[in-house]
Amino acid sequence: MAETAVRVRGLRKAYKDHVAVNGLDLDIRRGEIFGILGPNGAGKSTTVEILEGHRSRDGGEVEVLGEDPGRASRQWKSWIGIVWQNEVVSGELTVAETVRHYAQYFPDPRDLEEILHVVGLTEKAGARVTGLSGGQRRRVDVAVGVIGRPELLFLDEPTTGFDPAARRQFWDLIRSLADDGTTIVLTSHYLDEVEALADRLAVVVGGKVVAEGDPATLGGRASAQATVSWLAPEGPREYRTDTPTGVINDLAAHFRGEIPELTVSRPSLEDIYLGLIKEQETAA
Numbered sequence: 001m002a003e004t005a006v007r008v009r010g011l012r013k014a015y016k017d018h019v020a021v022n023g024l025d026l027d028i029r030r031g032e033i034f035g036i037l038g039p040n041g042a043g044k045s046t047t048v049e050i051l052e053g054h055r056s057r058d059g060g061e062v063e064v065l066g067e068d069p070g071r072a073s074r075q076w077k078s079w080i081g082i083v084w085q086n087e088v089v090s091g092e093l094t095v096a097e098t099v100r101h102y103a104q105y106f107p108d109p110r111d112l113e114e115i116l117h118v119v120g121l122t123e124k125a126g127a128r129v130t131g132l133s134g135g136q137r138r139r140v141d142v143a144v145g146v147i148g149r150p151e152l153l154f155l156d157e158p159t160t161g162f163d164p165a166a167r168r169q170f171w172d173l174i175r176s177l178a179d180d181g182t183t184i185v186l187t188s189h190y191l192d193e194v195e196a197l198a199d200r201l202a203v204v205v206g207g208k209v210v211a212e213g214d215p216a217t218l219g220g221r222a223s224a225q226a227t228v229s230w231l232a233p234e235g236p237r238e239y240r241t242d243t244p245t246g247v248i249n250d251l252a253a254h255f256r257g258e259i260p261e262l263t264v265s266r267p268s269l270e271d272i273y274l275g276l277i278k279e280q281e282t283a284a
């Protein structure tokens with residue numbers, strides 16, 4: 001089986017005269033969680049919809065699980081799972097009936113009880129979807145997205161509206177799906193979510209990938225200058241340095257032991273991300 005789940009070269013898409021995707025390249029490996037970040041209108045949804053086979057393209061090469069999504073087979077469609085940006089599941093059916101309904105479209109669906117357990121909805125199996133909270137409905141969306149045992153799962157803004165505890169549980173669910181070998185493409189505006197989940201990510205601005213890599217090292221993050229801050233008798237102090245250990249040693253000698261309110265920090269993913277966006281805006 002090929003190592004690459006998604007390969008995109010020079011993807012282009014315009015809506016009338018508005019260019020939404022402008023020569024985008026992407027490589028997503030099988031089994032990884034891949035994050036896609038970018039400001040509103042950057043072309044993320046358009047790109048993902050093309051990968052899912054739900055939107056045509058104007059140019060470029062796209063291969064998803066070995067096929068062109070624009071001409072993909074019925075079998076290919078059964079390998080893809082999608083959790084849309086907006087809730088799609090609603091109505092008078094119960095949770096179990098809803099998930100069972102979608103299961104019939106797939107050749108080898110997951111066990112209903114198992115999937116309800118995985119998404120934390122066992123106790124709500126008999127409840128009508130209309131009576132669920134927003135976060136619970138989102139879990140039904142996830143159950144529907146993965147019931148067909150997809151090899152590749154697209155998650156678009158999956159935790160919008162979740163409370164913090166529900167988000168953490170959801171992250172565990174996504175990790176467990178990835179541990180089972182599912183490739184996951186995650187689009188999110190929550191940088192902490194992408195940082196917690198993604199093995200690699202791409203930042204899309206103006207219809208192009210402007211940076212790509214491991215969230216921990218993106219944009220030279222790991223090797224960027226550290227900021228050492230502490231509380232001096234005159235007030236708070238801050239020092240940017242390439243050698244924080246040396247600075248801390250000097251401070252420890254100066255204070256003869258514990259350094260008051262010591263912190264050492266490097267740029268967050270958000271700092272790097274906002275810097276990239278600003279750079280692109282200035283260049284445009």
Ligand SMILES: Nc1ncnc2c1ncn2[C@@H]1O[C@H](COP(=O)(O)OP(=O)(O)OP(=O)(O)O)[C@@H](O)[C@H]1O
Binds near residue numbers: 040
């Ligand atoms: N169906 C459409 N018809 C016309 N223009 C569209 C259509 N869909 C998207 N666009 C435009 O294409 C550009 C890219 O949109 P897209 O939805 O792909 O961005 P996005 O990165 O997903 O944004 P968001 O983070 O807000 O979801 C935007 O300027 C948008 O207004």
